[in-house]
Amino acid sequence: MAHYPPSSADHRFLLFDVLDAGTALQALPALREADADLLTQVLEEAAKFVAEVVSPLQATGDAPGCRLEDGRVLTPPGFAEAYRAFWQAGWPSLACAPEDGGQGLPWVLEGVLYEMLTGANHGWTMAPGLLHGAYECVKHHGSPELKARYLPRIASGEWLATMCLTEAHAGSDLGQVRTQAVPQADGSHRITGTKIFISGGEHDLTDNIVHLVLAREPGAPPGPKGLSLFLAPKVLPEGVPLPPPPGEGRGGGTSTHNFITCERIEEKMGLHGSPTCVLRFDGATGWRIGEPGRGLNAMFVMMNAARLHVALQGIGLLDAAWQKAHAYARERTQMRAPGALRGEGAADPIVRHPAIQRILQTERAWVDGLRVLAYRTGLELDIARHHPDVQRRASAQQWCSLVTPVLKALCTEQGFGGASRLLQVFGGHGYVKEWGIEQIVRDARITMIYEGTNEIQAIDLLLRKVLPDGGAALAELLHALEADLRDDEDVQARFAALREVTRTLAAESAHAPTLPYEAADDYLRSVGLALFAWAWRRIESAPGAASARWREAAAAARLRILPEFELRLQILRTQCEAAAAAQAAPVD
Missing domain, CATH: 1.10.540.10 (Acyl-CoA dehydrogenase/oxidase, N-terminal domain)
Incomplete structure (x- = not known):
């Protein structure tokens, strides 16, 4: 295909x-x-x-x-x-x-x-x-x-935009950003520094590129509270003077091109069609967005939207890998499928072989369940922006706050891991370029890293969203989902177990400060699987879900995916028990 x-x-x-x-x-x-x-x-x-x-x-x-x-x-x-x-x-x-x-x-x-x-x-x-x-x-x-x-040209897409955060010495620790922005008499700033890993930092797709740059003004305090956000376009508006940048041999001029240079394109594992650039700002002209020292607040509006987009990237990549594997499995004939009534020497399409069916059905179940969660989050985002009732807007915002880090991590891990498993359907043919599945595996790997690594998503969920209120907001969200599926004992049991382990984590973390960091990944996975179970119950209860297409995927979700929930809970309980034992142990 x-x-x-x-x-x-x-x-x-x-x-x-x-x-x-x-x-x-x-x-x-x-x-x-x-x-x-x-x-x-x-x-x-x-x-x-x-x-x-x-x-x-x-x-x-x-x-x-x-x-x-x-x-x-x-x-x-x-x-x-x-x-x-x-x-x-x-x-x-x-x-x-x-x-x-x-x-x-x-x-x-x-x-x-x-x-x-x-x-x-x-x-x-x-x-x-x-x-x-x-x-x-x-x-x-x-x-x-x-x-x-x-704004109109960004809205239309006539001009593309970048997010310039990362510096070579400061990856996820944005408080170490050193790029400087010096205010000018006309209200602009001159930005100096180097940013790395800038997707689309330079290209020939549009006439202009709008760079949003984190930088530090003179006298700003160290750390993240000293960062401001600036808009620095590749091409300056007409009538904006271009001051001479620092350094000998370069004077000012009337050119509209800002002093922003692409030093190189990163050679990457995948995403070869996207230029990931190292950008050097040599006294580039820019204007502050928002208040001084509140650049991260302005930037996180962009980051949260980007994280939900990345979750959807994981789903799209997994679906593309599934489609390729399914098409190949229907055409490729190898041996007789177990139980097939064929003459000796006959061969069947490998889609009939149980080992291949297991892979295909399991990954399709992931695509379906994750889509429900992502689309529900998209709807909640619309509700948070537009609903006339203030309380309903607040509950929608709470959903997005809790579920977005879960989706970013869960969807991207499955996008990469599932694509890798679907490559297995091709055997050796999947490892060569001819069929295109290896490109999906390479391209998908970055989604687990950018816009906040999946480890950061897990820490954000547990330490910033769940533990501060003892899990009350999460419990409220789960209660609303239980009401959505009345009398569903399976979903209720999973949610009850999740509430219990949340309470235990909150109690033990009070005297074991490293515990939540150690448990964060397993906790996020547990929350994701509990939500995934709810998503599949919604699918099964919908009109039209009785067809073989949805029954097979539902069975795969129930038999091959959801049992992991108990495993993750047991890991969390064991970690909590170990923390309690360490606290109770006598000090020599």
Whole structure:
């Protein structure tokens, strides 16, 4: 199978039959016109665009990759044309506000679009992947002047954006950022420093690139509280003077190109179609976004949107790997399947072999359950923004706060691990480039690292979201889900066990400060599996779920995935017991 056709029928079933998205969105005045018919039409057109325009560039973009020539990055053949068609067709502006030139459609619709795009071509999709986060950041924290100048073109996708956080000495520890921003008399700042791992830091897809840069103003306190956020465009607006940058031999001038240089493109394991750049800011002109010293607050608006996008990347990549493996298994014949009534020497398609069925059914069950959780989170994001009731907005925001780190970690681990298992369906053929599955495995690995490593997601969940209130917010979320599936003893038992282990962790962590750090990964996995069980019960209770397609996936979820929940709980209980024993042990 050369190209990726998005799973449109599955998207519609999970959104409208399982989650009843149409009813949920109709309750939001700002989205009342976004009924199921309109959303279905948009999804169908999106699937068509993805399959016909973006998917064919997957392999051709991986082979040559990007190249740096005279400070300019050239993307693979066809990428620039496809991106031009993408933004001119209005796809980046789906969920942006009409007053900014957007279409005012639900965020959940944009989420499904980006899942499709990633499944079709992860490298290409990296370019527009940060647009919505940049839009939200500038919209909520930018000055009126910056909004007027940049917001419409970010919303439309005419100009792409980057997120410039990381420095060579400061990975996840942003408090160590050294990039400087010196204020000028005209209200601008001159930014000096070097940023690494900048996706799309330089390219030929758009005429301008809007860089959002974390930097430190003179006299700012050390650590994260001293960081501010700045907007530094690749191309300056007309009429903005270009001051001479520091250093000999370089004077000021009238060129509109800012003093931002791409030093190199990183040679990566995957994502060869996406230029990951080292950017040097040599006194580049920029403007502060938001208040001094509150750059992380402004940036996290962008980060949270990006993390949900990354979760959807994991789902899209897993679905693409499943589709390739399933198509191959239907065509490849090897030996007789166990129990087959065939003549001696006959061969069956390997899709009939139990070992292959196990892989395919299990990974399909993961795709289905994770989609329900991700789409529900997208709906909650829309509710948090638009619901008329303040308490309902607050509960939706609580859902997003708790579930986003779980999804980012769970979906990306499964995206990579599941794609690797699906490569097994191909045998040795999967390890060579011909079939395309090895590219998905390579591309998927980064999702577990960027936008906050999965270990950081686990720490964020347990230490920042659960333990401070003793698990009360999580218990409230679980109670709401129990009410959603009345009298479901299986889900209730899992939730009760999760509440119990949360209480135990909270109690033992009070005198064992390293315990939550040691337990965080297993705890996140436990929460994810409990939510995954709820998601599958919702699927099974929906009209239309009685077909063989959904019954087989449900059985795989029940028999091969959910038993891990007990394993994770036992690990957590053992860790708590060890911490208690250490506390009770006499001191020599």
